[in-house]
Amino acid sequence: MNIEKAKTIPIARILEKFNLKPIRSSDKEHWYLSPFRTEKTPSFHVHNHKNLWFDFGEATGGDSIKLVQILLKQQGNDNSVSEALKWLDNNTDSNIQYHPSHLQDEGSQSPVLQLKSVSSIKNIALKHYLEKRGIPLSVAEKLLKQISFTNEKSGKTIFALGLENEEEAFEIRNSFFKGCIGQKSISFIRGTQPKPSGINIFEGMFDYLSVITQRNGRLLKNDTIILNSLNCLKQIVPYVKDYGYKFGYTWLDNDLAGKKATPKLLEIFKSENIAFCPMNSLYQPYKDVNAAHIAKLEL
Structure with a gap:
């Protein structure tokens, strides 16, 4: 099987071969529990029209070939492109001409x-x-x-x-x-202090609200960006560029995705001479700020 044909094999069909079923589905997309780790909320997204996947927990994605490479590696097998193509050839019907489902102009939908x-x-x-x-x-x-x-x-x-x-x-x-x-997109929240010296970066809305709750409802004096997804990380650049922030307080998750995102955030801060101030120690050993907050309240 060649690369061009391999990329047309529906990713949902490939995941079926690995006994992975979607948690939520529509004509446009499927959501799965990630095959890369244990989780309770589906964060593995398959875009049916583009036939591409993205794992929001790992902040990585790609086409059918890259997916098979990663899954083969997890099983301890050779994960070269040629081995991925061989697996696809052996595990899909080569007599069927596959096409990504419902390919059409998304703007018209x-x-x-x-x-x-x-x-x-x-x-x-x-x-x-x-x-x-x-x-x-x-x-x-x-x-x-x-x-x-x-x-x-x-x-x-x-x-x-x-x-x-x-x-x-x-x-x-x-x-x-x-x-x-x-x-x-990201959400920007202005701090209570005019021209603040710092910017807070949170992954999700409940992490930010947890900190506000612990402050008895008092908003932060520094500005805040809620990423809403690590995939939006690059969107913060126009908000920090040439503004004059001296400190960047980061509240990323204590997981692999958070660790992978940290160097990218550090690079953005360095380009603007912003001191990198990770706050992770405040909510370890929990996954995120809200999980630590819930544990503290014994909910």
Whole structure:
């Protein structure tokens, strides 16, 4: 099998051969529990139209060949490109001409999730979700809104907590769902101090809210960027360039993805003469700020 044909084999079909099933599916995308580690929330995304995958926990992705290479390596096998092609040839029907599903112009498609309303947080299930994450409603309301949206495939209306990002879209979370309505981007929060000397970098909304909760609801004096995904890391560059920040306080997860992202963040800070100040020691040995916060509250 040649490289061109190998890249047309649907990634979902390859994952089936490794006994991996999607947790959530639509015509456009599949979400899996990552095959690269143990997790409870699916962070492995397959884009059906482009036939590409991305693991948000590892901050890496690629095509069908790269996926097979990594999976072969995990099994202790030769993971060269030629071995990946051989595996694909032996484990897929070479008589079938594969094509990525539903290849078409995405710009002509309506989004699966349609925003219906934005309001203050009133839904009882969302209030219970905040309690489980150790965040008082009074703190959550400083940053989040209640979002209702419709899933066009199922016709159901869903409620979630929403954080507005810099693309005027909403990063959304509830007990069962994590996603974005609109263009994914970072969220910038101005600090209470005019022309602050520092910038905080958080991975997620609940990490930031955990710190605010521990400060009895007082906002941070320095500016803050919530990445919403490590894939958005490069988007912080225009926000720190030539601003004059002296200190960069980072609150990345204590996991492999956080460790991989740290050198990239350090490089950005170095280019702007910003002192790198990792805060990880404050929430070790837990995975992230919110996990440590929940443990401290004994929830």
